[in-house]
Amino acid sequence: MLSVDVDKQLGGFRLRAAFETQSGATALFGPSGAGKTTIINMIAGLLTPDRGRIVIDGEPLFDGAGDTNLPAWKRRIGCVFQEGRLFPHMSVRHNLDYGRWMSGLSAEAESFAHVVDLLDIGHLLDRRPGKLSGGERQRVAVGRALLMRPRLLLLDEPLAALDAARKSEILPYLERLRDEGSVPIIYVSHDPAEVRRIAGRVVRLENGKVLAAGSVELLA
Amino acid sequence: MRGHERIAGKSVLNLTTQDWTAVLLSLRIATVATVFSLPFGIAIALLLARVRFWGKTLVEAIVYLPLVLPPVVTGYLLLITLGRHAPVGAFLADHFGVVFAFRWTGAVISCGVMAFPLMVRAIRLSIEAIDRRLEDAASTLGAGPWWNFLTITLPLALPGVIAGAMLAFARALGEFGATITFVSNIPGETQTISAAIYTLMQVPGGDAAALQLVIVAIIISLAALIASEWLARRATARLHGA
DSSP, rough: OOOEEEEETTTTTTEEEEEEOOOSSSEEOOOOOHHHHHHHHHTTTTOOOSEEEETTTTEEEEEEETTEOOOOOGOOOOEEOOOOOOOEEEEEEEHHHHHHTTTOOOOOOOHHHHHHHHOOOOGGGSSOOGOHHHHHHHHHHHHHHHHHHEEEEEEESTTTTTTTHHHHHHHHHHHHHHHHHOOOOEEEEHHHHHHHHHEEEEEEEEEEEEEEEGGGGGGG | HHHHHHHSSSSOOOOHHHHHHHHHHHHHHHHHHHHHHHHHHHHHEEEEEOOOOTTHHHHHHHHHHHHHHHHHHHHHHHHHHSSSSSHHHHHHHHHHOOOOOSSHHHHHHOOOOOOOOHHEEEEEHHHHHHHHHHHHHHHTTTOOOHHHHHIHHHHHHHHHHHHHHHHHHHHHHHOHHHHHHHHHOOOOTTOOOOHHHHHHHHTTOOOOHHHHHHHHHHHHHHHHHHHHHHHHHHHHHHHHHH
């Protein structure tokens, strides 16, 4: 379970948001400029809130009052970014293994094979990211985040850079991932149709504030 | 006529032992200067590219100063700090037995100092061109600052590191003013190709022998240039997945 209560001033933009998520997939939904990515970056540890608390499963990642601020690399939160951000100088296989190496996890052929199979990226393993299509790149990015065995998966508009055909190509993989239920997901999007397919719960954001939080019916 | 015979003969190059000594010494000085300054060059480039700190402009100015100062001035400054009777030089000699003045190691220092700005500039530019979001991605995957640097920043900056090292090597190979001012022109100890060419040209009738060394200098420089182009292209190709 994740609990977020943060405050952040970025130039003229003020973010003041509090919400909680349970297991399963929760969407952060709102127009661009609502502060979705800002929140994601604060959960991941890439941006420090001015005030507040971020707690996951009872462990504080950030506590403005108690001076707790775990660096990103110690948080074990998997991220998939809009542009994939695969490492261009490594093969797909090495990209997938990177999180496991850096987190000092032992190799598990089974979980590797499972993720590769889940995302259908077995034929890409020896390629470089530069030779992948946009859809393939995002599937590898999801696999890379999963293989570090994160306690939470943040998907920040993972489909936004793709055309409609690519989107519908990837959505089934994300649904499979959600149905497995092995890791809680936070899914950022401004597209109601996408959100309805993926998420069970929604946090609606606008202008740096939470408008409402609840089931996907909110989007109706 | 003799000159013509020599060019038409089996060997275009006809170097004396002293010439070869100067060539090998130049290569040794340039190589050692490049290898030893590379870690510092990378560190300073990283500092200048990434960190904002008080006095940064001053650090930048000092690093780039040898680029704009007359080399003789740089050599003179080295002499009055690292010379045998200069404060730092005397300290190093008395406590560590390290002497730079009039030694080939002193030439390494002067060549390294003169080449340093070029090296830092090339590496800094390539670090500044790196998409920092890749480093963010690496840290969410568990890479701490050191691992992030070793596995992401450094490999992505590699073409610039290679270019910087090669530029520095070429600059060190051609260094003249600072070196001759700091460590003089001692055959077998501090006489580099440039100094040897200069010496030969001061001798009546030494032009032909000087030309021999000029040709060697051109060959070495061209080889360094071609090697660096090739390496940099390979490194770039690796980054983009060939």
